[in-house]
Amino acid sequence: MSELKIERVWKEYGDQIVLENVSLTVASRAFVALVGPSGCGKTTFLRMLLGQEQPTKGKILLDGEPLPSEPGPDRGVVFQRYSVFPHLTVLGNVLLGKEFSAARYKARLFGAARRNAIEEARELIAEVGLAGSERKYPAQLSGGMQQRLALAQALIMKPKVLLLDEPFGALDPGIRAEVHTLMKRLWHETQMTVVMVTHDMREAFTLASRVVAFERRRDRPEEKERYGATITKDISIWPPRLAGQSSIFSPDRDGPVASLGHSRDDLAPSGETL
C-alpha cells in the first residue's frame, strides 16, 4: 500500500499564491505524470510530497498518515540533474542511503551488514544496466547512465513512493526512450507509486497511468500573485495501467519491456510480457 492523499492544499510564498486548493488522490501502484506551464508550481508540489516544503494550508497523507515533515526513506527522488554525488563512485552512490540509514552520523557500515549492502547495491546496479561501472565516477558516465544511477540510488531504500522531477528531460531522444523502457520495468517490478513532473507530453502518456495538468485559471499579469495554479485536467490512460499488471487489452505502445535478468513470471500471472 502506498496511497497519497492531497487534501485542499495551498502553497504561498509571501504574497505569492503558487498553488490553490489542490486535491488529488494517487492510488497505490499508480504512475502519475504532472504537466503544466513553466512556473505553475509542479516542482513546488513535488517538494511538498517529498517533505522539503510544507503546505501553507491543507493536508498530505501517505497511507492515511500525515506525511512526515522532512524527507525520509519512504520517498525516493530523482531530479533532472545533480541527484548523484560526483565525489562518490557508482557503488558508493548506491550504497550511500543504506550507510546513512544504518549509521546516521558515521554513514558507514561494517562487517556482514556492509557485505550484504554491497551485494544488494551490485544487484541493483546490474538491474539498471550499469554492471561493470561500479568503480566509475559520475563524470565518467553518460547522461543516460547517470540517470540510471540516480534511479538505483533512489531504489535501494525501497521507497513506497518515487518522486521524479523531469528526470529524463536532459537526455537525447534515443537514450530517453531506453531509460523509459527501464523506468517502466522498474515500476512494474517494484510496484511503487510514482509521481513524475515532466514537460514532455509524449513522455507523460508513454509512462503514466494518469496525467494531471496544473494551470492557473486566471492568468492576467496583475492577477499572477493573487491566484495560484490548481488541477485543471485529470486524464486516466486507457487501457488502464497499474504497476505489476500487464494490460489485458493491448500491448504497451512502446512494445514489450525487456528485462535485464529479473524473472517477472510472478508479476504477470497470464505469462504476458509486461
Ligand SMILES: Nc1ncnc2c1ncn2[C@@H]1O[C@H](COP(=O)(O)OP(=O)(O)OP(=O)(O)O)[C@@H](O)[C@H]1O
Ligand atoms: N523557495 C521559494 N521561495 C519563493 N518562491 C518560490 C520558491 N520556490 C518556488 N517559488 C516560486 O513558485 C513558483 C512555482 O515554481 P515551480 O518551480 O514550482 O514551478 P514549475 O511549474 O515547476 O516550473 P518549471 O516547469 O519551469 O520547472 C515560481 O514563481 C517560483 O518563483
